Amino acid sequence: MKITIADNQAVTLGAAAQKILTVPENGIGLCPVRDILDRIGDKWSMLSILHLGSVESLRFNELRKRIDGISQRMLTVTLRSLETDGLVARKVYAEVPPRVEYRLTSLGVSLLEAMIEFGNWANEHAPQIAQARAAFAAKEQA
Amino acid sequence: MKITIADNQAVTLGAAAQKILTVPENGIGLCPVRDILDRIGDKWSMLSILHLGSVESLRFNELRKRIDGISQRMLTVTLRSLETDGLVARKVYAEVPPRVEYRLTSLGVSLLEAMIEFGNWANEHAPQIAQARAAFAAKEQA
DNA sequence: CCGTATCCGCAGGGATACTG
DNA sequence: CAGTATCCCTGCGGATACGG
Numbered sequence: 542m543k544i545t546i547a548d549n550q551a552v553t554l555g556a557a558a559q560k561i562l563t564v565p566e567n568g569i570g571l572c573p574v575r576d577i578l579d580r581i582g583d584k585w586s587m588l589s590i591l592h593l594g595s596v597e598s599l600r601f602n603e604l605r606k607r608i609d610g611i612s613q614r615m616l617t618v619t620l621r622s623l624e625t626d627g628l629v630a631r632k633v634y635a636e637v638p639p640r641v642e643y644r645l646t647s648l649g650v651s652l653l654e655a656m657i658e659f660g661n662w663a664n665e666h667a668p669q670i671a672q673a674r675a676a677f678a679a680k681e682q683a
Numbered sequence: 684m685k686i687t688i689a690d691n692q693a694v695t696l697g698a699a700a701q702k703i704l705t706v707p708e709n710g711i712g713l714c715p716v717r718d719i720l721d722r723i724g725d726k727w728s729m730l731s732i733l734h735l736g737s738v739e740s741l742r743f744n745e746l747r748k749r750i751d752g753i754s755q756r757m758l759t760v761t762l763r764s765l766e767t768d769g770l771v772a773r774k775v776y777a778e779v780p781p782r783v784e785y786r787l788t789s790l791g792v793s794l795l796e797a798m799i800e801f802g803n804w805a806n807e808h809a810p811q812i813a814q815a816r817a818a819f820a821a822k823e824q825a
Numbered sequence: 826c827c828g829t830a831t832c833c834g835c836a837g838g839g840a841t842a843c844t845g
Numbered sequence: 846c847a848g849t850a851t852c853c854c855t856g857c858g859g860a861t862a863c864g865g
Contacts, residue, residue, distance in 0.1 A: 554736060554796065556737075558795060560802075560806075561798075562730075562733050562737065574733070574798075574802045575729075578729060625815070626816060627812060627818070658801070662793065669769060670769060673770075673790070677769075
């Protein structure tokens with residue numbers, strides 16, 4: 542059987558996909574991809590990281606204004622979650638009125654880099670997806 | 684003011700992050716990242732794509748067996764969603780008993796590639812995250 | 826074998842009010 | 846300013862039963 546270049550790519554990609562699905566012994570005890578996604582796959586985490594990544598640091602309400610539609614409660618919850626995972630650093634200044642600054646840690650920055658790759662994919666392929674949806678909707682009419 | 688390499692990186696990264704957050708006119712009418720994440724950020728989409736990407740094609744129940752814990756209903760719903768976005772192709776064979784095969788489209792494969800980058804990040808940094816969580820938990824005791 | 830239909834529990838997350 | 850506390854509601858997704 543002749544192996545084409547396309548087949549070779551498929552095999553390589555398949556191996557990479559399988560590798561991600563395997564559960565290593567790493568102290569989390571879950572497939573890392575699922576684990577990370579459970580954290581940052583929620584409604585606000587990615588957005589928070591992107592906004593924090595676009596400047597050096599932001600105060601609580603500055604960030605709140607930038608993330609359109611987020612409630613005070615959810616910003617608190619989201620930031621606490623990101624802080625727990627070591628992606629965001631929280632610094633409190635002993636002033637009146639209080640001032641709290643958030644910024645990405647180096648770990649958070651490395652995640653941002655990975656996310657930007659992903660974001661680029663989303664931007665590049667958005668038209669194709671829109672087209673696919675339209676085609677699917679049209680086919681459902683029949 | 685002297686610009687260090689680190690600062691330069693931060694600026695570059697910040698620009699990239701901002702770019703992703705901007706809403707282009709692309710027929711979707713939303714920030715693409717949020718849009719894509721709303722689709723594949725759910726409980727099963729990513730896993731389905733990874734499993735479909737690790738072989739050429741899979742029948743419904745084959746895939747069901749591989750994705751641990753998924754219900755019949757959610758596999759149907761997930762696959763339909765991925766099909767709608769043009770990420771997965773569905774082929775029905777006119778046989779008895781029925782046979783349906785699913786495989787990634789070329790668009791789906793390109794998404795898989797982006798996801799693998801992300802998966803690698805997750806695998807590499809899983810220990811750091813576990814450590815951060817432990818540190819945070821320890822700090823909360825005090 | 827490959828779905829769809831129906832029911833339902835529960836967690837994510839919004840709105841509002843209140844504190845240090 | 847930067848959070849907590851409380852209430853409540855929606856919708857994701859599991860279980861089960863049924864259909865082509």
